[in-house]
Amino acid sequence: MSSSPLARALALSCHPIPSVAVTALTAGLAALANLPLDRGVMVTAAVFTGQLSIGWSNDYLDAERDRAVRRSDKPVASGAVTPRVVGIAAAVALFGTVTLSAALGWPGGAAVLVTTACGWLYNLGLKGTVLSWLPYAIAFGMLPAVATLSASPARWPAAWALTAGALPGVAAHLANVLPDLREDDATGVRGLPHRLGAKATALAGAGILLAARR
Numbered sequence: 356m357s358s359s360p361l362a363r364a365l366a367l368s369c370h371p372i373p374s375v376a377v378t379a380l381t382a383g384l385a386a387l388a389n390l391p392l393d394r395g396v397m398v399t400a401a402v403f404t405g406q407l408s409i410g411w412s413n414d415y416l417d418a419e420r421d422r423a424v425r426r427s428d429k430p431v432a433s434g435a436v437t438p439r440v441v442g443i444a445a446a447v448a449l450f451g452t453v454t455l456s457a458a459l460g461w462p463g464g465a466a467v468l469v470t471t472a473c474g475w476l477y478n479l480g481l482k483g484t485v486l487s488w489l490p491y492a493i494a495f496g497m498l499p500a501v502a503t504l505s506a507s508p509a510r511w512p513a514a515w516a517l518t519a520g521a522l523p524g525v526a527a528h529l530a531n532v533l534p535d536l537r538e539d540d541a542t543g544v545r546g547l548p549h550r551l552g553a554k555a556t557a558l559a560g561a562g563i564l565l566a567a568r569r
Contacts, residue, residue, distance in 0.1 A: 364436035370410035378403040388502035398505045401455035401467045404448045409474030411445035416478050420542035463505030470494040487546030488525045495524025522567035529560035
């Protein structure tokens with residue numbers, strides 16, 4: 356496989372839209388927290404590599420399930436890239452996250468690692484339980500803290516900011532899973548949205564977003 360198709364396959368396999376969205380949100384939060392430019396860039400890069408590791412690990416761990424339901428939108432399932440390559444990419448990205456988090460120091464780096472760990476725990480099994488929403492709630496809720504805990508002096512954001520992050524995080528989980536309910540059911544994934552059903556999941560997601568705006 357030449358480098359260009361491989362790069363494209365890896366880019367599609369990292370779940371680019373949510374990865375870029377979370378990274379952009381982090382950059383905005385870093386600016387709002389008045390972080391110095393170099394520190395803001397480091398925080399954003401740490402979150403970005405964490406998102407890459409989460410996306411690639413998801414496709415690596417779900418390779419067999421995605422093939423079973425013929426997920427043509429997944430590069431690993433379609434054969435555009437091998438699970439081994441995606442797994443290596445996930446490990447390299449995770450190493451980058453740990454390295455950048457260590458450079459950030461305590462407690463900002465620890466906050467980045469918490470958000471990244473949430474994504475990995477989801478991929479490693481929580482996605483198939485009634486607590487599938489929890490990693491999203493914690494990770495999105497912690498994003499404002501990633502910025503403020505990386506400031507000098509470090510500080511926790513207001514409680515409303517944590518809640519304002521957590522609620523859209525849960526809604527994002529419900530919306531993300533909704534199109535894949537049938538395929539997930541076929542491969543034994545039974546997270547909260549699968550137990551609620553499509554209609555209740557859609558209504559719950561809308562209700563949570565409305566509550567977040569209040």
